[in-house]
Amino acid sequence: MSAKEEIMATDVRVPTTGNSGEDAVVLEWLVSVGDAVTEGDTLVVLETAKATVDVPAPASGTVLAITAQPGDDVAEHATIAVVGAAGEATPPAPLPEATPLPEATALPEGLEGSTPAGPAPRASRGHASPRAAIVAERNGVDLSTVTGTGPGGRILALDVLAAKRTATPLPEAREGSTPAPSAPAEQSPFTSIPVRGARKVTAQRMHAALAEMAQVTLTRYADASTLLGYLGRLREQAERRDLPRFTVNDLVLFATARTFAQHPEANATFSWDEIRQYSRVDLGVAVDTGRALLVPVVRDAASLGLVDLARATATAVERARSGALTPDEMAGGTVTVSNLGGAGVHWFTPVVNPPQVCILGVGRALPSSPAGADLMPLSLTFDHRAIDGAAAGAVLADVADAIENLDIIAAL
Known part of the structure; x- marks a missing residue:
């Protein structure tokens, strides 16, 4: 029996986080599709209401699929990746659909569904996940202006998108005309901070405690x-x-x-x-x-x-x-x-x-x-x-x- 046949596809699942039934949030993938991994290697970091959790590889093999991206909410025991023999076709278990990124935020070819293994630009203030850096570069967002909502102020991809949405675009100039002096861009009267991860689960538990x-x-x-x-x-x-x-x-x-x-x-x-x-x-x-x-x-x-x-x-x-x-x-x-x-x-x-x-x-x-x-x-x-x-x-x-x-x- 060949080595390829000996390796069986294994789901990577969200572990029990201490509060049964509560969601976690994907913070950062440390591997990409196609990477070889050894059983016990940390594949992904999740955020729960209580802590950050390293999820190890359940078996040795190749990362065949990654089904949740940084910023996604993932249910307890949900499949978020598959490890198996290189080239093996294994349809991952379906997850609730994540909110799609706007067209302008599409990742460079070959990066869809995975986190880039190579270095990515970093913010001059704070630190950003690799995917957040890619999204910022594609959308022209200065990471030094983004407020991170991850652990320790870490900038996530959704933080970059939130910063882009609050920016006010300038009107396009007509062809052949002299652009009129532009007024200062009006700033948004509020900052949008997604309710997710530790903040979301803590809020749910507090509300339930008072209600019940x-x-x-x-x-x-x-x-x-x-x-x-x-x-x-x-x-x-x-x-x-x-x-x-x-x-x-x-x-x-x-x-x-x-x-x-x-x-x-x-x-x-x-x-x-x-x-x-x-x-x-x-x-x-x-x-x-x-x-x-x-x-x-x-x-x-x-x-x-x-x-x-x-x-x-x-x-x-x-x-x-x-x-x-x-x-x-x-x-x-x-x-x-x-x-x-x-x-x-x-x-x-x-x-x-x-x-x-x-x-x-x-x-x-x-x-x-x-x-x-x-x-x-x-x-x-x-x-x-x-x-x-x-x-x-x-x-x-x-x-x-x-x-x-x-x-x-x-x-x-």
Whole structure:
């Protein structure tokens, strides 16, 4: 049997992304049709609501077809490419039709259906995907004027098309006539940003959470004077003892984890079949990455000392902001903390991250008077289907107590 006959055509499918049934977006192909690949090689990068995902080759062979281009929404488990023997004819599984590009954006001959393997022009500001660079060159769009909506501001092909649509063309001059002085081109009164990828899925999940859950928010202050004083002493020691630079959020997370370990009714998840109450606190930390809200999970947070918790949190936040988080690092949280104090926010209403039943919102501490205590606003949103108001109030009171006595709790 020949080597060609031994290689069977294999579909490259969108993997499970951590949120079953949710779409991903194709960011960039690292191969072209006709390229030889080895099993395990990264073929394409996808964007999900939570992270960027590298999709490996499921088998060795030749890339026979690519059926989704950068910027396309692709469903979970959909076929986006086919790998097999060179020259093998394999019709790929159909996908929902993508919005066709305008005629002027047609790619050079031989590039349709694939990403060019050779170098492409780059923007003087930011960075662009290879296909975005080709589309920009064909349409005369200066990449330095395009706002990228991909991870880290990466410019995608659809960003180039959006920039082209907002440009106002000048009227054509009649043959043999002297062109009249042209007025300055009128700029569009708005910028069009496609709702897709991480932003789209996050919006869908937030909307569904509010529509399907019985969310109630309780608020109260905690006296943060002890916490802030303790933070100052920790930072003095950190400089001399090679410790992490502690933050207010580290201390709040420490207090929250210890509190929820004592309240399994709040450290829980809800479904219509059961309420699961957990003895271990897997603590979600809400992180604004600038393109989407991600929630990495610090595992068994209540068992960690303050130093280990601060280090684990710093690593999780950095991975979230760099786009390096995997779906597994954001799965399985039992409660979440969202801290907007660093942005100067005092009160807000956090939205529960389903299937969890509680989320704690933390605001900026403010003096109650010129010489008074520093009061930290706390907002506990809970799912009333899983926990009653009195029980939620007791949880919030205990979080406030832990914040007020943080130095004692840390010593126990």
